[in-house]
Amino acid sequence: MFAQAPTGAAASAVLALPGLIRLIRMRLGRIASPDGVAFVGIDGEPDDPAGMTAHEIAEHPFGTPTFTGRSWPLADVRLLAPILASKVVGVGKNYTGHIAEMGGRPPADPVIFLKPNTAIIGPNAPIRLPANASPVHFEGELAIVIGRPCKDVPAGEAADNILGYTIGNDVSARDQQQADGQWTRAKGHDTFCPLGPWIVTDLDPLDPADLELRTAVNGDVKQHARTSLMIHDVGAIVEWISAIMTLLPGDLILTGTPAGVGPIEDGDTVSITIEGIGTLTNPVVRKGKS
Numbered sequence: 001m002f003a004q005a006p007t008g009a010a011a012s013a014v015l016a017l018p019g020l021i022r023l024i025r026m027r028l029g030r031i032a033s034p035d036g037v038a039f040v041g042i043d044g045e046p047d048d049p050a051g052m053t054a055h056e057i058a059e060h061p062f063g064t065p066t067f068t069g070r071s072w073p074l075a076d077v078r079l080l081a082p083i084l085a086s087k088v089v090g091v092g093k094n095y096t097g098h099i100a101e102m103g104g105r106p107p108a109d110p111v112i113f114l115k116p117n118t119a120i121i122g123p124n125a126p127i128r129l130p131a132n133a134s135p136v137h138f139e140g141e142l143a144i145v146i147g148r149p150c151k152d153v154p155a156g157e158a159a160d161n162i163l164g165y166t167i168g169n170d171v172s173a174r175d176q177q178q179a180d181g182q183w184t185r186a187k188g189h190d191t192f193c194p195l196g197p198w199i200v201t202d203l204d205p206l207d208p209a210d211l212e213l214r215t216a217v218n219g220d221v222k223q224h225a226r227t228s229l230m231i232h233d234v235g236a237i238v239e240w241i242s243a244i245m246t247l248l249p250g251d252l253i254l255t256g257t258p259a260g261v262g263p264i265e266d267g268d269t270v271s272i273t274i275e276g277i278g279t280l281t282n283p284v285v286r287k288g289k290s
Contacts, residue, residue, distance in 0.1 A: 027278075028061045028164065029054065029198040030084075030122070031077040041067065042074060042198055046278050050075055061199075062147055062163065062249045081122035081195040082166055083145055085252040088115040088193055089241050090170055092183070094231050094256025101259050110232045110240045113183045115170070115254075119193035123280055128191045128287040129266060133173035138264050139257035140215035140223050140272035142208065143168035144234060145199050146251040153242040155235030161247070162238070164201040165208055167272050167280040168254045169194040171264075194270075194282045195252070203276045209233050212275040213258065217268055225258035232256075 027042040031054050039061050044052030052074035057065045092111040093099050099106055121127070129136050147163030170187060171194070177186035203211070208227060215223035232240070237255060241247065264270055266286040273279040 027198040027200055028057075029082045029196075030080040031072070031074075032080055033072055033077045035070075037080065039065075041065070044074070046197075060249075079123045079197055081120045082197070082199045083195070083250045083252065084120060085117050085145075085250050086248050087245075088117060088119065088252045088254065089113075089245075089247075090115055090183075090187065090254040091232070091237055091256045094237075095225065095229050095258040096231065097225070097229070097259030098257055098261065101261070106231055110237055112241060112244075113187065115193050116188050118190055119171075119188055120252075121191050121194050121282070123194070123196035124282065125194065126191065126283045126285045127169075127171055127194060127264065127270070128189075128285055129264070130173065130189055130287050133176055133186075133189070135174050135263035137172050137174055137261045138215060138217065138222070138270050138272075139170040139172060139261050140213055140274075141168045141170055141254045141257050142211065142213065142227050142274055143195065144238065144253040144255060146247045146253070147249055149246060149248055150238075151242055151246045153238050153247075155233075155239040158235040158238035161242075162234075163249070164199040165203060165274075165277060166195055166199045167197070167274050167277055168252070169270060169272055169280065169282065170254050170257060172261075193254075194280060196280045197278050200277050206276040211277075212273075214273045215260065216271045216273075217262070217264060219269075219271075222262055223258055223260035225260075227255070229258060230256060 029040050039057040040054035054072050054074050056068045056070040058068050090113045143166045145163045150161040171192035173186040210228040264284045268284040271281040
């Protein structure tokens with residue numbers, strides 16, 4: 001156990017028990033430190049980065065995590081993608097505004113696809129544009145992180161199987177998407193699934209069904225919507241996907257993007273902000289450049 005438990009906004013996030021600290025509500029992340037890669041609980045406030053601290057979690061963040069006693073100022077370590085999923089399940093056509101701008105029709109049931117986990121990158125890691133793809137679009141999305149193995153989950157029990165929420169960018173090569181008629185190549189390139197900056201385990205008093213989402217490119221806001229505009233909400237999405245496939249701890253579900261998607265180019269910076277979670281920022285470079 002570390003000598004001092006998390007303080008500030010995260011003080012209510014933990015419950016001291018004999019020999020361990022159990023996460024009740026906290027930001028969960030992964031870091032690269034001089035000592036290696038670790039899962040961490042992060043306390044402090046994002047608007048004061050210098051005051052944020054990463055506390056090492058033993059093994060993994062699922063179930064009842066315990067802490068090793070080691071901690072680092074967040075400014076002294078590198079944030080990685082908060083989770084490495086066995087699979088990333090995307091939901092397409094889940095906002096009417098985005099469907100309209102893409103010339104489609106609202107689906108009766110969720111439309112899903114898979115992205116490889118090799119597409120995952122963390123905050124501040126570069127999105128690398130393939131030489132043979134143009135245009136490549138950003139898609140800011142709320143992301144669900146699964147917390148336990150589950151199958152055939154009723155919508156009303158979805159929350160019991162969710163570890164928390166993070167931010168995702170479903171980067172997509174539009175020319176390849178249109179040429180192929182299916183989405184694996186267009187959405188599966190390495191670096192095409194930025195995630196982060198961390199996982200929030202409990203959004204209370206906010207509701208994942210009604211969060212503000214903003215995507216900006218070079219500071220210019222391109223997407224501004226609320227998750228209440230989803231056609232299929234979090235519960236319906238988990239129910240639909242888990243009826244098809246078993247979901248494992250750490251699996252990621254991208255819940256769809258609102259209207260306003262557009263191209264990104266070499267030298268751009270994309271920032272996606274979701275209320276109650278934080279901001280995910282990634283630079284954009286042409287593949288082959290450092």
